[in-house]
Amino acid sequence: MTNELVQSPLFGVTLTLAVYALAQWVYYRTRNVWLNPVLLAIVAIIGILMACDISYADYSRGGDLILFLLGPSVVALAGPLYQKKDEILKRKMPILIGVFAGAVASIVSACGLALLFGGSRDVVLSLAPKSVTTPIAISIVEKIGGVAPLTAALVVMTGCLGAVCGPEFCRMIGIRPGASTGLAVGTAAHGIGTARMLEVDRLAGAVSGLAIGLNGLMTTFVLPAIFLLFGE
Amino acid sequence: MVRGLAILCCFQLLGELISRAAGLPIPGNVLGMGLLLAALAANLVKLDWIEQAADLLLDNLALFFVPAGVGVMVYFQLIAREWLPISVATIVSTFVVMAVTGKVSDLLEPEEGSHDK
Numbered sequence: 001m002t003n004e005l006v007q008s009p010l011f012g013v014t015l016t017l018a019v020y021a022l023a024q025w026v027y028y029r030t031r032n033v034w035l036n037p038v039l040l041a042i043v044a045i046i047g048i049l050m051a052c053d054i055s056y057a058d059y060s061r062g063g064d065l066i067l068f069l070l071g072p073s074v075v076a077l078a079g080p081l082y083q084k085k086d087e088i089l090k091r092k093m094p095i096l097i098g099v100f101a102g103a104v105a106s107i108v109s110a111c112g113l114a115l116l117f118g119g120s121r122d123v124v125l126s127l128a129p130k131s132v133t134t135p136i137a138i139s140i141v142e143k144i145g146g147v148a149p150l151t152a153a154l155v156v157m158t159g160c161l162g163a164v165c166g167p168e169f170c171r172m173i174g175i176r177p178g179a180s181t182g183l184a185v186g187t188a189a190h191g192i193g194t195a196r197m198l199e200v201d202r203l204a205g206a207v208s209g210l211a212i213g214l215n216g217l218m219t220t221f222v223l224p225a226i227f228l229l230f231g232e
Numbered sequence: 233m234v235r236g237l238a239i240l241c242c243f244q245l246l247g248e249l250i251s252r253a254a255g256l257p258i259p260g261n262v263l264g265m266g267l268l269l270a271a272l273a274a275n276l277v278k279l280d281w282i283e284q285a286a287d288l289l290l291d292n293l294a295l296f297f298v299p300a301g302v303g304v305m306v307y308f309q310l311i312a313r314e315w316l317p318i319s320v321a322t323i324v325s326t327f328v329v330m331a332v333t334g335k336v337s338d339l340l341e342p343e344e345g346s347h348d349k
Contacts, residue, residue: 038294042301063299070296072240074261076286078268094340102333110325119317135259153304175334184334195294220257
């Protein structure tokens with residue numbers, strides 16, 4: 001009977017909501033950036049599933065329902081973008097060139113470092129689109145011949161890292177708060193970074209959301225060119 | 233609220249449709265965001281039709297990534313096998329991207345824009 005319950009979508013939904021609510025409570029209590037609610041919830045849920053010997057397939061029946069809401073949420077980013085359109089249009093060039101520089105830096109540094117530290121071809125190719133939002137990263141990696149599931153995992157890890165340290169790191173190295181920080185975190189850490197920036201301020205969040213789409217587009221076209229240049 | 237959600241889903245569906253029909257490398261939701269932005273700018277959709285639903289979703293955006301993150305557990309072995317190149321490249325590159333993007337944007341940004349909070 002318990003098996004049936006675990007396999008119902010209710011299990012994954014309840015586990016995700018309950019653990020996330022708890023993680024949020026811990027985060028707001030402690031204000032410790034390392035206790036980022038997304039990171040904390042992911043680690044806790046993986047721990048619970050492993051401890052109870054529940055498969056990811058069982059969890060995902062409910063998990064997928066929550067994941068589904070990501071789609072309309074990306075569309076919803078049009079709202080803050082529209083509200084901040086004047087401030088964004090004023091910054092057209094810094095935004096376009098900034099994301100372009102970030103997209104190139106991401107591919108070169110991720111692939112370069114992976115090669116340097118002895119990564120296999122699969123790993124190097126799968127790392128290339130790690131800063132791009134999941135659906136675009138998957139379609140890119142399928143084209144260049146990496147391992148799509150590995151890329152999906154790397155994208156989420158990159159996003160968590162950017163969300164946890166992004167705003168603090170940008171302040172530390174003197175990047176201006178607001179649009180520039182939003183652009184930096186959105187370019188590096190896609191949607192998970194944007195979620196954090198939306199908490200910080202609405203303009204930073206809007207610019208960060210724009211960077212998700214722009215970085216996805218630019219990486220799609222820049223990546224094959226860079227691979228051609230370096231002969232892989 | 234329901235009207236807003238319906239509009240958001242309509243635009244995502246429209247995005248998916250165009251993305252598939254034209255074989256574009258852009259996913260439907262990103263295309264849907266662009267289409268909705270165009271519709272808002274053209275005054276075909278009013279901001280207050282979607283505002284409530286959009287705020288509800290965006291205020292909880294981080295939650296929706298949790299199931300994707302839990303998916304990492306399926307690839308533990310793959311990641312464990314090459315943990316060194318994977319962790320160095322992921323961590324260092326993430327900081328490199330933020331530094332490059334932020335600094336380039338700061339350099340090119342009109343000075344008067346810096347008064348934003």
